[in-house]
Amino acid sequence: MSQQQLGRGPSRSRRPQPSPPAPDGEPAAGSPPARFVGWLGGLGAAAAGYAVFQALFGILPDSLDGSAARYLISGVSGLGTFVAVWLAAALLRARAAAGNQAAGGRETRGTGASGPLPLVFASAHDALVGQVSVVDDPVRGRLTGWPHSLGESNPRPTSVGTAYGLHMMLDLGVPDGRLGTGALVDTLWRLRLPEGGWSARSQGSQARPEVTALVLGALARAGVPADRLGEEVERCAAGFTRDGDRAGWESTHVVTTVLRGLLRAAPGSPLLSLLREALADGAISDGRRDHLRCWGYRLQPPYGRPSPLHTAQAVVALDRAARVLGEDGDARGERARTAREDGIRWLLACPDAPHDTCPDLENLHEEVRRPRGDDPSRHEVLSVRHFTASWLVRALLTPGAVAVARAEGLEDEWRVRLDGALAAVWAGQRDGIWVWGRGSDGTELHRPMWMTYQGLSALRAHAVWMYQPRG
16 A cells, blocks of 8 residues: 655745844844944944044144144044943943843743744634534434534534544643533543444444544543543454454554554553554664664555654654553563664654755655455545654654653754754644645645644644743
């Protein structure tokens, strides 16, 4: 099965950033007054002194006692002018430096003004609340949630859209009572299939492990007790076997999604070790990047080409598994650790530039094909689109990635690639909502819930990482 590349990810704006405002009463950096002060502190003082010397020497009367007196008076006056101008410029520079330091302190303490990121979060929250759909279903009861994408003509809540919406509401917080997480949790339970589990709307009436794990992870994060989730966790684990779902076990996307979901919902599940082992064993060597291991879209031959997107997904999943399952003192854990660290090195070895528009950030579209449960001769097709830049941000911000970069002197490479991926994520949003644009296949603009969740989570993770309080 091949991957279809839909084109470059969103690129960073090339417009220059505006200079920060200067403290009250001080010239802004780069402004004409500031440049004049800088000139005075350098050649300007000498020029002023020399000009005074020349002017006095030319106008002093000849009645003074010889040329020596004229030179002496003009020289002393010029030197005095030089010293006065230099001292004035030094005073202005000292005042500007003190003002900038005070401004930095005021910014650290907070002035009450919202920066760009809080505005994006507030806009996203307002958009989600404004477009939530409430439907009275005759069988399932009242459903409160979202469809797969915002702005759909039939905005009926779905399992996938509502699960990602619940994740976002938990990330953004609930600043008012317009929408509570309880209604979303109830809706996800109401959307369970008759035989248990959840599926995407394109998958029919058979539960699928990647969607079930997504929903279970959201419910667990919202505080649903483990004993209430237990039956669905066991059903998901029992149904996700190599023989029963070979296509799922061979898919990097499916395995990493199930692994992340169950790490939240059932950290003690025996399935987690098996999933981690399958993921580590599915890594491939890339001769174009020093034979470092990475991942393609499949975990079994044919693996497909090395994929930054799937490598980032594997790194995130293995990093989270390391915190729950551990990696020391066990051969399987050691294999997972070495594969994960190689994947990080592979991401940092991207040879292209600039890193906000390089091929590693290309969004991808793949299909997961499975035999239908009611008719094995026919196949169910799950179309999956991937916001690659957001996954790279999340992978590079894992504790494991930061540790590898620091230990191996790759902090410059880490910072450059993180900044590039973050710029691509930021450029993809409009008022807090991300848009999957028209692709080469002519698809229309969409605002998928999963894309906005991934964009917001990437920005939030970066903001948390960058925050450095001052004492």
